[in-house]
Every structure is written in C-alpha cells, then in structure tokens.
Amino acid sequence: MRIDSLKPSSQKEYGLPLSKAELQDIRSLLTRKGRNRRREFLAEGVRLLEEALRHHYRPMALYFSAGHLNERAQKLVDAYRRARVEVREIPARQLEAIADTKTPQGVVGHFAVPEATLEELYRAETRRVLLCENIGDPGNLGTLIRSALAFDMHLVITMGASAELLSPKVIRSSAGAVFGIATVHATWNEVVKLNRTFGTVLVASDLSAHEPLERLRFVAKEKGVMLAVGSEAAGLSEQVLAGADLRMRIGHSRAVESLNAAVAGSMLMRELYQESQP
Amino acid sequence: MRIDSLKPSSQKEYGLPLSKAELQDIRSLLTRKGRNRRREFLAEGVRLLEEALRHHYRPMALYFSAGHLNERAQKLVDAYRRARVEVREIPARQLEAIADTKTPQGVVGHFAVPEATLEELYRAETRRVLLCENIGDPGNLGTLIRSALAFDMHLVITMGASAELLSPKVIRSSAGAVFGIATVHATWNEVVKLNRTFGTVLVASDLSAHEPLERLRFVAKEKGVMLAVGSEAAGLSEQVLAGADLRMRIGHSRAVESLNAAVAGSMLMRELYQESQP
Numbered sequence: 286m287r288i289d290s291l292k293p294s295s296q297k298e299y300g301l302p303l304s305k306a307e308l309q310d311i312r313s314l315l316t317r318k319g320r321n322r323r324r325e326f327l328a329e330g331v332r333l334l335e336e337a338l339r340h341h342y343r344p345m346a347l348y349f350s351a352g353h354l355n356e357r358a359q360k361l362v363d364a365y366r367r368a369r370v371e372v373r374e375i376p377a378r379q380l381e382a383i384a385d386t387k388t389p390q391g392v393v394g395h396f397a398v399p400e401a402t403l404e405e406l407y408r409a410e411t412r413r414v415l416l417c418e419n420i421g422d423p424g425n426l427g428t429l430i431r432s433a434l435a436f437d438m439h440l441v442i443t444m445g446a447s448a449e450l451l452s453p454k455v456i457r458s459s460a461g462a463v464f465g466i467a468t469v470h471a472t473w474n475e476v477v478k479l480n481r482t483f484g485t486v487l488v489a490s491d492l493s494a495h496e497p498l499e500r501l502r503f504v505a506k507e508k509g510v511m512l513a514v515g516s517e518a519a520g521l522s523e524q525v526l527a528g529a530d531l532r533m534r535i536g537h538s539r540a541v542e543s544l545n546a547a548v549a550g551s552m553l554m555r556e557l558y559q560e561s562q563p
Numbered sequence: 564m565r566i567d568s569l570k571p572s573s574q575k576e577y578g579l580p581l582s583k584a585e586l587q588d589i590r591s592l593l594t595r596k597g598r599n600r601r602r603e604f605l606a607e608g609v610r611l612l613e614e615a616l617r618h619h620y621r622p623m624a625l626y627f628s629a630g631h632l633n634e635r636a637q638k639l640v641d642a643y644r645r646a647r648v649e650v651r652e653i654p655a656r657q658l659e660a661i662a663d664t665k666t667p668q669g670v671v672g673h674f675a676v677p678e679a680t681l682e683e684l685y686r687a688e689t690r691r692v693l694l695c696e697n698i699g700d701p702g703n704l705g706t707l708i709r710s711a712l713a714f715d716m717h718l719v720i721t722m723g724a725s726a727e728l729l730s731p732k733v734i735r736s737s738a739g740a741v742f743g744i745a746t747v748h749a750t751w752n753e754v755v756k757l758n759r760t761f762g763t764v765l766v767a768s769d770l771s772a773h774e775p776l777e778r779l780r781f782v783a784k785e786k787g788v789m790l791a792v793g794s795e796a797a798g799l800s801e802q803v804l805a806g807a808d809l810r811m812r813i814g815h816s817r818a819v820e821s822l823n824a825a826v827a828g829s830m831l832m833r834e835l836y837q838e839s840q841p
Binding site for chain 1: 610616701706709710712713714715736738740743744813814815816818819820821822823825826827830833836837840
C-alpha cells in the first residue's frame with residue numbers, strides 16, 4: 286500500500302462515513318477470531334453478492350462506494366435496495382479498509398452467521414448430505430460446496446480440522462454456492478446420532494475399497510445418503526471408515542496415489558445426482 | 564524472517580556451501596522470470612521428490628541439509644544417490660534460502676525444463692490429450708494435471724493465459740503428477756495443425772451444449788481424443804468452440820452457473836477413462 290492511500294483520498298468522496306467504532310467492528314471480520322466472536326462475516330465483489338441475492342441470503346447491510354461501481358455493480362446495489370436491505374454508501378477509503386481483496390469492486394456485504402445446528406438442519410426429507418472431514422484447504426472446501434449445490438445435495442457438514450465455512454477464501458472458491466446450500470460444522474458424535482435416527486446410509490470414499498463408484502446408483506433411495514470425503518493427506522479417519530455402511534473407490538490408474546479431495550468428492554456427488562435424475 | 568536467520572546459524576553446519584554465484588542462480592528460479600531465463604526449475608519436499616524419483620524424472624542435482632531430514636527424507640536422499648543423481652549436502656541456511664515454503668523438509672531438487680515441442684510429444688499412438696485454455700489458477704492447473712495422470716491421459720497442453728506449467732504452486736497442486744505425464748505449452752495454430760494431421764477428435768466442455776457427457780463413451784476409439792477445458796470466468800474461447808468436433812456439457816442443477824474448472828475437466832477425463840477400461 287502506498288503511503289498516499291492512507292491519507293484522505295484527494296478525489297471527492299460521497300457517503301456518510303462509518304463511525305470509528307463501526308469501522309473497527311466490521312474490520313474485525315477480516316480475521317477468523319473476529320468472525321467467531323461476532324458471529325458475522327463479509328462477502329465482497331459483484332459476482333458473490335449477486336449469488337447471495339439470487340439465493341435470498343440477506344445481508345444485515347450492504348456497503349458500497351459509488352466511485353468504484355461499474356454498471357453491473359450499480360444494478361446490484363439497486364436490486365439490494367429494492368429488496369429492502371440496508372444499503373449504505375461509504376467513502377472509498379473505508380470500503381477499501383473493509384475489503385479482503387485488492388479490487389473489491391465497490392461492494393461489500395455484511396452477513397450474520399446462520400446459527401442453525403445440525404439437528405435443526407437435518408430433516409426427515411433430507412436425502413443427500415456431504416460430510417467433509419478435515420478438508421483443511423479453503424479452496425477444496427469451497428469447490429466441494431460449489432459441487433454440492435450443482436449436484437443437488439441438501440446439506441454440507443464439516444468435521445474436525447476442516448477450513449472455516451464462511452471464510453473469504455471458502456466463499457470465493459464456492460463461487461457463492463455457500464449462499465445456496467445449508468452448511469454446518471458438527472462433531473462425529475452428532476453425525477452418528479443423526480444417522481441412527483434417520484437410518485441414513487453412510488458412504489465413505491476409500492482408496493482401499495473394492496466397490497466401484499457406480500454401485501452408488503443402486504443404494505436404496507428410500508433412505509438418505511451421506512457421502513464422506515476425507516483430507517488428502519490422510520483420507521478419512523478410522524472412526525468414519527469404521528462407521529461407514531459402504532466404502533467405495535473411484536477407479537483410476539496407479540500412476541497417482543489419489544485424486545484431489547475436491548475432485549473425488551465432486552465425482553461421488555455427481556454419481557448420486559445422476560442416479561436421482563429421471 | 565527473523566533477523567537472526569540471516570546471520571550464520573549457530574548450530575553446527577555440515578556440507579559444502581554453494582558458491583555465491585551458484586546460490587544466486589538457484590535462487591533466481593524462485594521467480595517466473597528466472598525460470599524462463601534459465602529454463603530450469605526447483606521442486607521441494609519429500610513427497611514431490613519421491614514422485615519425481617518414481618516417475619524417473621531426473622533432477623540435475625538434489626540439495627539437502629542433514630539437520631532438516633527425517634527418516635523418510637534420509638531414505639529419499641539415499642535413493643537419489645543410488646540413482647547416480649548429483650546429491651549435495653548444503654548448509655541449513657542455504658537450503659532455506661532456495662526453498663519456496665517455510666518448511667522445505669530439507670530437500671530441494673534442481674531440474675531442467677524439458678524442451679520437447681508439441682510436435683515432438685504428439686505421436687500417432689497418442690490417444691487422450693487434455694487441452695487447458697486460460698486455466699490461470701495454478702491450483703486448478705495442478706489439479707487437472709493430477710487427474711490427467713490418474714485417468715491415463717497421454718499429454719497435457721496449456722494454451723493462452725494458463726498458469727506456468729512448472730511453477731511451485733502447480734507442481735504442489737499436482738501432487739507431483741507433473742513428473743509423470745508430458746506437459747507442454749502451445750498455440751492454437753499448433754494444436755489445429757496437429758489435430759488435422761492425426762484426425763484427432765476435439766471435444767469441448769460447453770455449458771450451452773446439449774450432448775450429455777456420457778456420449779463421450781461412444782466417440783470412435785480409433786482416433787485420438789482431445790478434451791478442451793476453458794477458464795472459469797469465460798469458458799472456452801470462440802475459436803476453440805468453433806473448432807470442436809463435439810460439444811458436451813456435464814449435467815448439473817441450475818442452482819450454480821458452472822462447476823470449478825478442475826472438477827469439470829476431471830469429470831471429462833474420468834468419463835473417457837471409464838470408456839477405455841475393459
């Protein structure tokens with residue numbers, strides 16, 4: 286950052302500045318600690334905020350800086366206004382201060398973390414769930430959430446040392462899919478209890494398994510299916526593997542040890558999706 | 564980096580130091596400019612260098628620092644010695660200076676960029692090629708190369724504004740698969756000329772296409788197949804779409820606009836792989 290940019294901008298500024306306290310609170314959301322403490326998060330950029338709008342995922346407020354907006358961004362701001370979201374024009378340098386990327390495109394959404402628990406989210410009609418164990422890479426977790434939405438999954442659960450569900454990198458990698466599908470962090474005990482209650486079939490992705498993936502299509506449809514994918518380094522933990530009703534592998538050549546976790550998980554989901562198509 | 568670490572390490576150091584000029588040359592490979600000028604690259608860490616060894620992708624030299632090595636790394640160094648690679652023990656602080664990551668695990672390989680052209684790499688018996696157009700994200704490109712090796716592709720071509728094939732991030736995301744499959748950067752004109760010569764079927768991944776992916780299985784096997792995947796932002800360019808013999812889409816719900824490029828490309832490759840299995 287050039288020293289200049291710390292000084293008040295020389296260009297004329299519009300909008301009511303955020304107060305020092307407001308700015309500090311919002312800026313704290315750029316860190317995981319701050320997000321956890323306030324149970325709020327930010328999402329920025331036209332494309333992500335279009336997705337939030339499309340999925341009716343309402344922010345507490347939308348901040349924008351008029352000087353940054355192109356036509357598409359201006360339309361977005363108008364649409365948020367029409368949706369009765371609190372829309373606030375702020376000075377350019379404040380917008381830059383609450384943005385995570387270098388080119389925030391002039392719009393930042395301020396959201397509350399949805400506080401629903403796994404028990405509340407899982408219902409009798411929930412059929413297809415993705416369980417992510419120790420998916421620590423935010424890019425992989427975001428990509429999995431994007432594929433989960435693309436392949437009609439109903440819920441994404443993270444477990445263990447998975448990346449934070451609503452971190453900026455996960456939101457970006459999901460291409461906004463986090464706004465279109467329910468996500469929740471849970472413990473293995475909660476998952477086990479739930480699967481017992483609903484008779485959910487737990488399917489584990491396991492390199493040493495012998496069942497080829499295509500068998501997924503024959504899994505009984507009356508019950509829900511939960512697909513479990515593990516970390517690239519270690520795969521699924523022993524407890525999840527031991528708790529699985531089915532272990533399946535994605536056939537590939539022996540030239541590689543394994544597939545990327547997001548690729549493997551996406552293939553499992555696609556298989557289930559294809560089975561559900563008429 | 565703490566100031567301390569710039570001073571000679573207080574721990575006893577073994578190994579013959581690299582000369583100042585050698586160190587400078589090797590360090591220049593940490594930048595794209597340096598790699599392009601010298602046509603050399605580095606790969607570090609036990610796992611990646613195990614993959615290089617397994618695929619007989621010989622480095623010009625292997626540098627290690629004894630103090631950093633665990634048992635697995637020590638075994639690796641011994642294996643490289645047995646393979647008659649020049650193995651050089653260097654002081655810890657020099658190893659850290661030529662490493663790209665904070666925890667280089669004590670081993671860095673120094674490789675020459677393979678200079679084969681597309682024309683040299685493509686042979687009459689080449690059957691399955693992945694064409695990556697404008698895959699700018701190194702994580703996506705690395706993941707695609709990993710899947711290409713997993714699904715028995717014979718060659719990966721990058722085109723346009725794709726990420727640099729042998730950058731540290733691509734090598735890491737590929738989990739070392741770059742050492743197991745031929746990769747080359749080429750122009751569209753070169754690709755077109757080649758496909759004409761060999762009668763290769765060009766298959767484009769295209770959201771607006773109507774052919775479902777499963778049709779790939781019925782593409783004539785006598786000819787080679789080239790699968791083209793484009794950038795997430797823009798998809799494939801008009802010229803590639805216009806040049807395609809087949810355009811196929813991966814069916815998914817309308818809740819997302821598109822899949823991650825590495826996921827989509829991997830699914831295309833898996834489909835082709837399944838078709839080739841007995």
